[in-house]
Amino acid sequence: MPPLPPGITSATPLAASDAGHLLKVATESLLGHFAEICEGAVIVDRQARIVWMNDRYPKRLGVTDPAAAIGKPVESILPNSLMREVVDTGRPIMLDIMDFGEESFVVVRLPLRDKAGTVIGGIGLMLLDDAMGLAPLVSRFNRLKVDYADSQRRLAEARRAKYTLSSIVGASEACVAVKQQARRAARTRAPVLIQGETGTGKELLAHAIHNASQRADKAFVAVNIAAIPETLLESEFFGTAPGAFTGADRKGRDGKFKLADGGTLFLDEIGDMSTALQAKLLRVLQEGEFEALGSNRLVPVDVRIVAATSRDLQAEIEAGRFRTDLYYRLNVVTLSMPPLRERLADLPLLCEHMLEAQCHKLGLPLREISPEALQGLCRHHWPGNIRELQNVLERALMMSDSETLALADIDAVLPAARTAAAAVASPGLGLAEAIAEAERTAIRKALDACGGNKARAAAELGISRTSLYEKIALLGLG
Numbered sequence: 001m002p003p004l005p006p007g008i009t010s011a012t013p014l015a016a017s018d019a020g021h022l023l024k025v026a027t028e029s030l031l032g033h034f035a036e037i038c039e040g041a042v043i044v045d046r047q048a049r050i051v052w053m054n055d056r057y058p059k060r061l062g063v064t065d066p067a068a069a070i071g072k073p074v075e076s077i078l079p080n081s082l083m084r085e086v087v088d089t090g091r092p093i094m095l096d097i098m099d100f101g102e103e104s105f106v107v108v109r110l111p112l113r114d115k116a117g118t119v120i121g122g123i124g125l126m127l128l129d130d131a132m133g134l135a136p137l138v139s140r141f142n143r144l145k146v147d148y149a150d151s152q153r154r155l156a157e158a159r160r161a162k163y164t165l166s167s168i169v170g171a172s173e174a175c176v177a178v179k180q181q182a183r184r185a186a187r188t189r190a191p192v193l194i195q196g197e198t199g200t201g202k203e204l205l206a207h208a209i210h211n212a213s214q215r216a217d218k219a220f221v222a223v224n225i226a227a228i229p230e231t232l233l234e235s236e237f238f239g240t241a242p243g244a245f246t247g248a249d250r251k252g253r254d255g256k257f258k259l260a261d262g263g264t265l266f267l268d269e270i271g272d273m274s275t276a277l278q279a280k281l282l283r284v285l286q287e288g289e290f291e292a293l294g295s296n297r298l299v300p301v302d303v304r305i306v307a308a309t310s311r312d313l314q315a316e317i318e319a320g321r322f323r324t325d326l327y328y329r330l331n332v333v334t335l336s337m338p339p340l341r342e343r344l345a346d347l348p349l350l351c352e353h354m355l356e357a358q359c360h361k362l363g364l365p366l367r368e369i370s371p372e373a374l375q376g377l378c379r380h381h382w383p384g385n386i387r388e389l390q391n392v393l394e395r396a397l398m399m400s401d402s403e404t405l406a407l408a409d410i411d412a413v414l415p416a417a418r419t420a421a422a423a424v425a426s427p428g429l430g431l432a433e434a435i436a437e438a439e440r441t442a443i444r445k446a447l448d449a450c451g452g453n454k455a456r457a458a459a460e461l462g463i464s465r466t467s468l469y470e471k472i473a474l475l476g477l478g
């Protein structure tokens, strides 16, 4: 007498004949139930070739002639089928979810054995979810699938480049030229090196190149080399293999090269990279493949490199801090972002653009800037370039209530160091004297503003207290 199926119990033991009857009823109704709840059924032989399919199955799959499926490898008709695994391992896969186009189905896969217990084939059943009461499971699965797709999309969006060439405001010759070069560079997959002082818009240009390239719909991944501790950079770049480390990273982690595969990898502040890592980077660029930390498997990658630096790489090479070979690898196309003082013609356009953006951001009514204030801006040296201009305008907006920013509003927030450029503009002075004169004016102004407090004046001027004392002596301000 076989044991009762699981779940069938009785408080008082049944007579043997009762139990046999119950078992027969149970088996029959189970089989009947299965027939009813099956949306599709397939039987395969030991080689996972289709031996039989019920006729509901092919309709779902768009198979017009079910007979033609017979004898074919199961995957050629059901691409996601795991029947081969079942006949190979002899292990059932009791409840699984299989995707068919837009729909998901619950499937059961069982090995079929002969009397000796040898696997001779397998049966796969696709269950009708409403008949099985599987709706909660399937709908939960579908919800998770949507959530997953959603977060994948958001991640991909975060890895999209935000700016295009049109975000680079400017119509000066220097600006138009660099945009033109960028457009040309975007057509190739050659590495690009962007040079330029701080705040000139190097990162903006990197985004724009990616967006103008054929890789625009792929990832744009940025790494700021100066912002990541040296010890972490290698794993940040190449990722770690599962089990390479204990703890949080046990599962392994993709590096930036992997994340940027097919897209663009932006290496910001490349001049800050150690020579040891430069050697590793060079190898990846040359071979087109890399190894995750703790793995010895080479993975091919297709990544376009855009690098940026505000350092003078030639000088870094001479000082032995930057590898010549890497420099030539990266330097196939060089773009130089002009400093703001060399594109003053763009000031009106930049101001208009930034004032609009900032008023919008701060919820203020739209403000303008007076021609005199613009002239004031033209006299500044702009060591911090466009980022500095942004700060100056933002601070002027906060300080003033008038509809139009006047020269006084700008003067109130412009750093005291009113530029060599201004002094150079006054005729009849040699360059050295012009600079000295400009420094004298700046220092006097700062000292006045700070009530003679030298520490505060030095801070205001952005120099150390020692150099302020030196300058006071040197310029005869004592």
Ligand SMILES: Nc1ncnc2c1ncn2[C@@H]1O[C@H](COP(=O)(O)OP(=O)(O)OP(=O)(O)O)[C@@H](O)[C@H]1O
Pocket (backbone or CB within 6 Å): 167, 168, 169, 170, 196, 197, 198, 199, 200, 201, 202, 203, 204, 205, 310, 386, 387, 390
């Ligand atoms: N031509 C431009 N038009 C409008 N905004 C600009 C322009 N160039 C730069 N900016 C803005 O100026 C700021 C600085 O730009 P970005 O970060 O690209 O400069 P950077 O050269 O990378 O600076 P750093 O060397 O300090 O990293 C950003 O807020 C950017 O949006």
Ligand SMILES: [Mg+2]
Pocket (backbone or CB within 6 Å): 202, 203, 268
């Ligand atoms: Mg930058």
